[in-house]
Amino acid sequence: MKDIQTEMQIKKLFEQYYIALVEFSWHIVKCRETAFDIVQDTFVKILEKAETLPAQENALKGYLYSSVKNTSLNHLRHQKVTDAYYTSGTWGEADEAPILDALIYAETVNNLHKAIASLPKSCQEVCKLTYIEGKSNAEAAELCGVSINTIKTQKRRSVELLRHRLVPTLNSLKTLLFSFF
Numbered sequence: 001m002k003d004i005q006t007e008m009q010i011k012k013l014f015e016q017y018y019i020a021l022v023e024f025s026w027h028i029v030k031c032r033e034t035a036f037d038i039v040q041d042t043f044v045k046i047l048e049k050a051e052t053l054p055a056q057e058n059a060l061k062g063y064l065y066s067s068v069k070n071t072s073l074n075h076l077r078h079q080k081v082t083d084a085y086y087t088s089g090t091w092g093e094a095d096e097a098p099i100l101d102a103l104i105y106a107e108t109v110n111n112l113h114k115a116i117a118s119l120p121k122s123c124q125e126v127c128k129l130t131y132i133e134g135k136s137n138a139e140a141a142e143l144c145g146v147s148i149n150t151i152k153t154q155k156r157r158s159v160e161l162l163r164h165r166l167v168p169t170l171n172s173l174k175t176l177l178f179s180f181f
Contacts, residue, residue: 065103
C-alpha cells in the first residue's frame with residue numbers, strides 16, 4: 001500500500017496541473033483523447049514508482065512537463081512505426097520550437113482559467129458566457145437576467161482585472177521556460 005501522504009500529493013498535483021498538461025500533450029499528439037490518456041498514464045506511473053518528487057515548484061512543473069513531453073513523443077514514435085503518422089517529421093527532437101509553443105499555450109490556458117476563477121462571481125459568469133462559450137452580449141444578458149449595458153460593464157471590468165492578475169504569471173512562465181529547456 002502506497003504512502004497516503006504521497007497519494008494525496010499526487011492527487012493535488014493532478015488537480016492543479018491536469019488541464020495544462022493535457023493542453024501541452026494535445027499540441028504535440030494532436031488528439032484530445034490521446035492527450036487525456038498520456039497525462040493520466042504519467043500520473044499513474046508517478047504513483048506506481050512512489051518516487052520522491054522535487055520539492056521546489058518550478059522543478060516539479062519542469063518534471064511533469066518533461067514526463068508528459070517524453071510520453072507524448074514516445075507515442076508519436078510508436079505511431080510512426082505502426083501507421084506512418086509521423087511522415088511529416090514535425091516533431092523531431094532537433095526541433096524544440098513546437099514543444100516550446102505547446103508549453104506556452106498550455107501554461108497560458110491554465111493561468112487564464114485560474115485568473116477567471118479568481119474574479120468576482122458576476123465577472124466570472126460574464127467571462128465564461130461571452131468569451132469561453134461565445135455567447136453574444138444579448139444572450140448573456142438574458143441568461144443572467146441583467147441589461148446589455150451591465151454585461152458590457154462586467155466584460156470591461158473582467159478584462160481590466162485579468163490584465164492585472166495575469167502580468168505576474170508572465171514572469172512565472174519565463175522562469176519555468178528557463179528551467180524546462
